[in-house]
Amino acid sequence: MTRSHADWIAAAGALAFDGRPVIGGERVAARSGETIAKVNPATGAVISHIHSCDEGDVDRAVAAARAAYESGAWSRAGAGFRRERLIELARLIEARSDEFALYDSLDMGKPVRESSTIDAPGSAALYRFYGEAIEKQEDLIPVTPPGSTALVTREPLGVVGVIVAWNYPLEIATWKLAPALAAGNAVVVKPPVEASHSTLLLAELAVEAGIPAGIVNVVTGRGSVVGKALASHPDVDMLAFTGSTEVAKQLQQYAGQSNMKRLALEAGGKSSNLIFADCDDLAVAAEKAAFGSFYNQGEVCSANSRIFVERSVYDEFVRLYREAARAYAPGDPLDPGSGIGALVSEAHADTVWATIENARRDGTIVAGGTRPSINGSRAFIEPTIVTDVPIDHEVHTREIFGPVAVVTPFDTEEEAIGYANGTPYGLAASLWTGSLARAHRVSERLVAGTVSVNTVDALGFTTPFGGFKQSGFGRDLSVHALENYSDYKTTWMQWG
Structure with a gap:
């Protein structure tokens, strides 16, 4: 019912x-x-x-x-x-x-x-x-x-x-x-x-x-x-x-x-999502990226919160990703129409908000970046997309555990793999490509317990879930x- x-x-x-x-x-x-x-x-x-x-x-x-x-x-x-x-x-x-x-x-x-x-x-x-x-x-x-x-x-x-x-x-x-x-x-x-x-x-x-x-x-x-x-x-x-x-x-x-x-x-985790220019459907990749970064208010250990996009499709991906993020507008958790709910506490929302403010100072907020009051609570944060921050910025390196993702361009496959593996974590990763050879080649080199190809954060009862490194x-x-x-x-x- x-x-x-x-x-x-x-x-x-x-x-x-x-x-x-x-x-x-x-x-x-x-x-x-x-x-x-x-x-x-x-x-x-x-x-x-x-x-x-x-x-x-x-x-x-x-x-x-x-x-x-x-x-x-x-x-x-x-x-x-x-x-x-x-x-x-x-x-x-x-x-x-x-x-x-x-x-x-x-x-x-x-x-x-x-x-x-x-x-x-x-x-x-x-x-x-x-x-x-x-x-x-x-x-x-x-x-x-x-x-x-x-x-x-x-x-x-x-x-x-x-x-x-x-x-x-x-x-x-x-x-x-x-x-x-x-x-x-x-x-x-x-x-x-x-x-x-x-x-x-x-x-x-x-x-x-x-x-x-x-x-x-x-x-x-x-x-x-x-x-x-x-x-x-x-x-x-x-x-x-x-x-x-x-x-x-x-x-x-x-x-x-x-x-x-x-x-x-x-x-902990700080999962990457690599979008290659030979991806079969960039719109689907953007929709899945929004799910992978904003589902459950971004309070997911394997959330794909670091998104690396091949430069030739970077601008188009960011546009599509911004559109897809609208489906995750926060609202009352008891309302079936809400995109996401509240963060676990106002104190946790304060911590996530401080990270957003730092990103606003050091880079560009291309979507979200607001903290609405709903039901008199300040535990809600709009899905936020950050660009133009250095690779060692905290939005790249720290597990935020909130609806915040960072998008960064790359030029070569080697560079993308280096970015993806450049954290102390190794829980999950995703990659999007229409090349079977690239799918095998890149997934083999990604240090992650689960690598999702042409989807995000894949898991099931029959497959083991866990991580490497920290x-x-x-x-x-x-x-x-x-x-x-x-x-x-x-x-x-x-x-x-």
Whole structure:
């Protein structure tokens, strides 16, 4: 059913909020009794109070996860049992997809049109994907000397800590939880304080789906307290994270200082988009470039925010790109007609706006560059296109995490590749060309976990997603993500 703006407003008004963590399958209060006011960035209104957990709450959650894991009710359950529970969880998410969509939209400002049609149903589908994948994994019997047999099996790691970013709260939690659970682990999730509600609902539905209590725990609060405690905990066997490169580096230190826990880190990005003059359709390239840089308010780790265009088509591309950017005009996130929503907070919008002002001073703003007030909130920024800035300017080098992109001309293929690889990041890249030879040649040299040819930011359930360099290591999505949450065990039996 297609919902109108008024329908979504009414549904949001009927939504219940509970900011308490989920530990051992139950809602509990944080030990401190303290809470954090959660503001809807699109209106400035306080919508709930998130419980501010501390190290003691993390201890409780880890203990609950460890006990549930050691009981074997999940870790040693048959593959068929885990499969059915994850598929049931997928069904429950689908049944309540509008609630999930509203939680993420109200928490972090994304358009409900996207959270209801992409994020929530996509998350449900991913639990189903990993549920089905469980029974399709194979153990090995390698060749050994006569009189012996070796079994090579993949075993769960134990208790997995998960730290989730706020830009895709439900989806990113799912990218970690689905394979971690499929592999047989127990999990403790630290959701973003900016957007905790969808993960809390997910933990409740996990119990309803028949996943044993204590297998999925959610501890709310600030990253400087809860995230640090989780990364430093000696009884957490592995930590999965999506967020900034700066925090990823801190987590590496905490892991090393504690129990040398394993890490899978999806960190920052500053993705490039190379437009060659032999591109088959420049208008399509411009439309996709607008999507790649402005979708989700530009709050995307793999956003193609650095666009390099061959000089002979540069002026025409910029004209087309400016036109395409109009489709992403900001508006009320609950209005299905809005191009983009609010940034996650006015404070974050202040940071993005400061970057725009610097670019205005040092270069040229050819589109956008305004900050409208909508619903009384200043968390909205119009998609902004910057040109005429040097290659070492911060709009080229810093992950802005907002609707800001820079366009720069190049003269040779070698120059374009140098520009694309000239950052400490290596998460994603795109290129547009009508030459198959160039597509192979350039994509091979781009240092990026995913290279999209004649599209942008391509991903799917069957392909791994992650980065090189300071964009982190480990992979989300695909069956390869199961490798983050399990490892090989060799059982050698000697008969003679």
